[in-house]
Amino acid sequence: MSWVTKTLSSTLGRKLLMALTGLFLILFLVVHLAGNLQLLLPDNGKSFNLYAESMATNPLIRIVSIGNFAFIILHVIYSILLTQLNKKSRPIGYVESAASTNSTWSSRNMGILGTIILLFLLVHLKGFYYEIKFGEMPMVDIAxxxxxxxxxxxxxxxxxxLYVAFYVLCMGFLAFHLSHGFASAFQTLGLNHVKYSPLIQKVGIGFSILVPVLFALIPIVMYIQSL
Incomplete structure (x- = not known):
């Protein structure tokens, strides 16, 4: 067994992989949000359609997209493995009330939150990615x-x-997931310090609120505009 296999099969290795994939997905959220905000520009979708075309045809973006899907799968797999490991490591007679005083609700329910977000991704991909790649698409003339x-x-x-309500609700779950995952990823990578950790936590809380709120704002505004 090579050192890579040993590392990835160890608890520490799994946590490191969870942290690295998590940080990559956080970066992806920022890029994805920047692109999606173009939906709100008052140009009848011109900017967003050009953005979508570049995302679909740029070779580098396509490679990154494949990597993103791979990281999502790895993140899910290792989160399941770590959740099972944590359950097995708990002593008999574990007191739930004690845990609630030493940790946040989001940290104790990362598995549930992650599962809900995964279900959202599947619905989201079916409604958009699948339709765009394999469905009959309307066409538009631009210049x-x-x-x-x-x-x-x-x-x-x-x-x-109903879809807007589902989307907004899932963004709420994403906010809770990020509120713990952001700071936890830095801590796992050893990037915690008595001087910088409070700042990282504040940035993480701000990020976990701002990004999901902006994502949720897009369908809300577009729904209001459709009335």
């Missing part, structure tokens, strides 16, 4: 060039109040 009208697909989805 004499024909593009897939991805904006129209998104606008149609966000005109459904």
């Amino acid at each position: 004499g060039v024909t593009y897939k009208n991805v904006f129209a697909i998104v606008a149609a989805a966000y005109s459904n109040v």
Whole structure:
């Protein structure tokens, strides 16, 4: 067994991989949010459709997308393994009330939060990625060039109040997940210090609120515009 296999199969190795994939996914959220905010520009979807076209045709972006899917799968797998390991390591007669005084609700329910977010991703991918790649797409002319009208697909989805409510609710769960995962990733990587840890925690809390709120704002605004 090589040192790589030994490391990845150890508890520490699993936690390190969880932290690294988590930080990558946090970075992906920022990039994805920046692209999605173009949905709110008052240009009838022109900017977003051009953005979607570049995302679909740029070789580097396609490679990163494949890596992103791989990191999501790894993050999920190792979170399940660590959750099972933590359950086995608890002594008999573990008192739940004691745990609640020493940890936050989000830290004790990361597995549940992660499962909900995974379900959201599957629904989200089915409604957008799958339809864009394999469904019949409306087309739009931009400066004499024909593009897939991805904006129209998104606008149609966000005109459904039930989907908007589901999206906003899941962003709430994402906020709780990030509120613990952000600082935890830095701590796992050993990037914690009595001087800097409070700042990292504050940045993590700000990030866990701002990013999900902005994501949730997009379908809310587009739904209001569709009325």
